[in-house]
Every structure is written in C-alpha cells, then in structure tokens.
Amino acid sequence: HQQALMAFKDLPCQTIDGRAIILRANVGNLNEISHLMEVGAQGIGLFRTEFLLMNAKAMPDEDQQYKLYCDAIHTLNGQPLTIRTFDVGADKEIPCLKQNNEDNPALGVRGIRYSLLHQNMFITQVKAILRAANTGSVRLMFPMISKLEELQQAFALIEQAKTQLIEQQQKFAEVEYGIVVETPAAALTLDAMLPYLHFVSIGSNDLTQYTLAADRSNTQLAHSYPTLSPAVLKLVAMIIAQCKQAGVKVCLCGEIGGDETVLPLLMGMGLDELSINPNHLLAVKSQVVKGQYSQFVEHAAHINQLNTISAIDEAIKQFSLVNN
Numbered sequence: 654h655q656q657a658l659m660a661f662k663d664l665p666c667q668t669i670d671g672r673a674i675i676l677r678a679n680v681g682n683l684n685e686i687s688h689l690m691e692v693g694a695q696g697i698g699l700f701r702t703e704f705l706l707m708n709a710k711a712m713p714d715e716d717q718q719y720k721l722y723c724d725a726i727h728t729l730n731g732q733p734l735t736i737r738t739f740d741v742g743a744d745k746e747i748p749c750l751k752q753n754n755e756d757n758p759a760l761g762v763r764g765i766r767y768s769l770l771h772q773n774m775f776i777t778q779v780k781a782i783l784r785a786a787n788t789g790s791v792r793l794m795f796p797m798i799s800k801l802e803e804l805q806q807a808f809a810l811i812e813q814a815k816t817q818l819i820e821q822q823q824k825f826a827e828v829e830y831g832i833v834v835e836t837p838a839a840a841l842t843l844d845a846m847l848p849y850l851h852f853v854s855i856g857s858n859d860l861t862q863y864t865l866a867a868d869r870s871n872t873q874l875a876h877s878y879p880t881l882s883p884a885v886l887k888l889v890a891m892i893i894a895q896c897k898q899a900g901v902k903v904c905l906c907g908e909i910g911g912d913e914t915v916l917p918l919l920m921g922m923g924l925d926e927l928s929i930n931p932n933h934l935l936a937v938k939s940q941v942v943k944g945q946y947s948q949f950v951e952h953a954a955h956i957n958q959l960n961t962i963s964a965i966d967e968a969i970k971q972f973s974l975v976n977n
C-alpha cells in the first residue's frame with residue numbers, strides 16, 4: 654500500500670480543479686526528520702520541542718538547543734521548520750523540570766503558562782531559535798494561549814531575548830510568529846490576537862478536549878471522532894473565517910488531519926495547511942490529488958448542517974466510499 658502511495662510523492666499537492674494545500678509534518682524527535690523528506694513533506698508544521706526534554710538528564714542549554722534546531726533546519730533543505738516552544742505540563746512529564754503536583758494538570762500550568770512562569774527557560778529557548786533562524790526558514794509558535802495578555806507577555810520576553818542577543822553580538826534572524834489555537838478562549842478572542850500573528854495552527858486534539866470537557870487520555874471518552882463534533886467544527890469554522898478575514902495563514906496540526914477520510918472536509922472548510930503524522934502524509938495527499946475542491950466545499954457545507962457526531966461520522970464515511 655505504502656509502495657503504491659509513493660506514486661503521489663512528487664505530484665503537486667493540489668486537487669483536480671487546482672486548489673492547493675500545503676502538507677507539513679508533525680515531529681517529536683530528530684530521527685523522524687529524514688523520513689519526512691522521503692514522503693515529500695513541505696517542511697515541519699509542528700516540532701514538539703518538549704520531546705527534547707523528556708529523556709534529558711538536565712535542561713539543554715542555549716548552545717545545545719541552537720545546534721539541535723540548526724540540525725533540523727539543515728535536514729529540511731530550505732523548507733520551513735515550525736518550532737512550538739516547550740509544551741510542558743498536563744500529561745507530559747519531564748524529569749529534569751520542576752513541576753508541581755496539580756489536581757487538574759490539563760487545566761494547570763502547562764504550555765505558555767509554564768514558560769511565562771519560568772522566564773529564563775523561555776528566553777533561553779527563544780534565543781536558540783532566533784539564532785537558528787539565521788541558518789534557514791523558521792516559524793515560532795506558542796502552545797496553550799488562552800488570553801491576549803499571554804501573547805503580549807510572550808512578545809515582551811522575545812524583545813528581551815533579542816536585546817540579550819544584540820548585547821552578546823550573536824547573529825540572529827526574524828521569524829514568523831503564530832499560536833496554537835487549542836483553547837476555546839483563544840478561538841473566541843482570536844480577532845484581538847491576529848494583528849500580532851503571521852499564522853495560526855489549530856490544535857484540534859486539545860481544542861476537542863477543552864471544548865467537550867473530555868479528557869483526551871480517557872479511553873472511555875475518546876470514541877471515534879470527538880473532534881468531528883458539531884461544537885468543535887463550529888469553532889474550527891470560526892477560526893478559519895477570522896484568519897481569512899485578517900489575511901493570516903491557517904493550519905491544523907491535530908491528529909485528525911492524518912485521517913485521509915477527513916481531508917475533504919478539512920480542505921472544504923478552507924484550511925491552507927495541514928501538519929500531520931508523516932506516516933499518513935501520502936495517504937492524505939492521495940485524497941487531495943484525486944479530489945475535486947468544489948465537491949469538498951459542498952461536502953463541508955453539508956456537514957455544517959449536521960447536529961450529531963454520528964451523523965457527521967456517517968457523512969464522512971459515505972463521501973469516502975463514493976469517491977474512492
């Protein structure tokens with residue numbers, strides 16, 4: 654099957670009627686990067702940097718991080734590297750970091766909240782990223798943003814990082830900035846955040862968890878496609894509409910993007926980019942190349958009318974059956 658899919662690798666990633674979408678890869682460690690190029694990923698859309706910490710005995714310092722990011726950039730042959738700052742907390746345990754026990758870790762000090770409380774860690778990471786950006790194309794994004802203040806504080810720390818780099822006479826380059834929209838609060842206040850941003854990436858895993866108040870790691874709750882619920886899809890549609898209006902690129906980086914049967918819906922909703930598990934990239938691309946964008950848009954409009962997860966699920970299966 655994978656062999657047959659290789660035929661899609663070098664084709665332009667666009668539908669029969671000419672609508673293009675960028676397919677990038679989600680990456681959790683450096684070993685995966687060479688594989689990305691084999692499947693024709695257009696760079697990395699989500700580099701989960703906390704994976705660098707999970708087995709580390711000590712926090713990597715600025716130079717160690719700089720080298721890691723440079724290695725990743727180098728392997729990508731000019732395609733962009735989208736670095737998400739450390740998303741620690743919640744279910745991600747990091748032995749080398751101080752983390753308090755929390756009653757509700759998913760609602761606790763995670764993602765950008767942790768970074769804003771541990772500013773030296775954040776500034777060190779940002780400095781390493783800005784220096785690495787001098788060697789290639791880098792995009793930087795923040796996880797778990799839920800209010801504008803967090804974004805403003807993050808940018809204030811980025812200014813501090815730049816000042817330090819200038820004082821230390823280090824070369825660095827500007828990057829594009831984005832956020833992972835993964836809380837309903839971010840989706841609902843996105844209009845105020847967009848003026849600060851070059852791109853937005855929808856984190857549908859957490860957006861589902863926080864919208865449906867359903868623990869993403871609870872196997873009793875994680876049935877079929879909770880992301881494909883009317884509630885989450887309404888938020889996704891809202892996010893896309895606001896980004897389009899503001900002229901900000903919009904990507905989706907949750908697991909749902911790797912399900913090829915869902916591609917017609919996601920594309921039909923107007924996403925510009927997907928960042929997906931590289932093992933699924935060619936299967937997803939095959940659906941792009943074989944598809945008609947006009948049909949995807951109709952399909953998305955139809956799903957928009959449905960009120961239950963099971964009806965949405967059924968419509969997606971049906972579309973996939975008829976078109977494959």
Ligand code: PEP
Binds near residue numbers: 835855860
């Ligand atoms: C998400 O929440 O959808 C996401 C892509 O990030 P993670 O799965 O690492 O939380």
Ligand code: MG
Binds near residue numbers: 796835856858
């Ligand atoms: Mg997330």
